[in-house]
């Protein structure tokens with residue numbers, strides 16, 4: 237079975253701007269794969285290239301072995317996308333929006349109606365089936381985007397910031413639902429600014445910056461690349477920082493507390509305690525803090541104008557570039 241997504245040296249240029257720079261990425265069938273990167277990293281461009289909204293400038297892109305341009309229909313039929321923007325036909329009841337979408341992908345009318353009901357139930361807005369998109373709350377709109385992505389029963393589900401701006405309850409509902417879908421065999425590509433979301437859901441993540449792939453790894457592997465901080469409480473304030481250069485990257489003294497940065501806090505801590513006791517310090521407490529995935533992400537993508545959402549309670553959802561809005565409008569699903 238070919239990979240769910242395979243790109244080789246994928247390039248997209250918008251005039252002088254290289255939004256994707258020789259991006260080679262493979263997502264295996266059945267994976268839950270995260271695409272992380274600051275604003276403007278090229279995540280949406282990558283997705284839009286896969287679904288045929290953006291024409292690549294160079295390189296190759298295949299979905300389940302189908303070339304996204306030469307075999308457009310087969311590739312597109314395999315994908316369900318829940319985009320970042322609300323690009324839904326506002327004039328029809330939402331059940332009809334879903335039927336149109338299924339019909340556009342060649343599903344016969346009676347089956348389309350059944351599927352529409354099924355996915356509306358699955359995302360929990362079946363009772364709103366006769367309402368129009370504009371009448372739904374923000375959270376219900378997000379659910380509808382997911383329902384629309386699912387109505388064709390796609391093998392690859394692409395979620396572009398699915399939980400941007402939604403409340404905690406809905407975020408957890410969506411997490412449960414997408415986890416369930418992945419367990420049922422759907423490959424998932426997720427972009428998110430919520431690092432916690434990626435950490436919780438994804439088997440592997442790719443970190444992108446300025447159109448380039450910085451790294452691909454599991455969340456755990458990424459965290460292991462960071463340093464840990466061992467904070468040690470001391471009975472009295474040391475005059476100078478003890479010499480721990482054998483394993484510490486940095487040692488700082490803050491009153492009667494020492495902060496020691498090491499590679500692997502868990503295995504270094506006993507040695508550190510022995511050394512400090514041998515130097516005559518009395519230790520009152522000790523705490524190890526692992527570098528968070530978020531800190532690693534920031535280190536890898538350091539840039540002045542990045543936006544990282546710091547907690548799931550925040551909902552900083554930046555305005556998209558006007559040009560992207562135009563792209564999104566082109567995919568008035570069920571019509572495009």
Ligand SMILES: Nc1ncnc2c1ncn2[C@@H]1O[C@H](COP(=O)(O)OP(=O)(O)OP(=O)(O)O)[C@@H](O)[C@H]1O
Pocket residue numbers: 250253255273274275276277278279280281282554557559560563
């Ligand atoms: N249609 C377009 N015309 C010109 N430039 C574009 C267009 N779409 C995107 N860009 C530019 O390409 C770069 C990548 O944008 P893209 O939207 O893919 O990033 P992103 O990683 O999805 O960002 P965000 O996290 O803000 O959604 C940005 O510099 C953006 O301004």
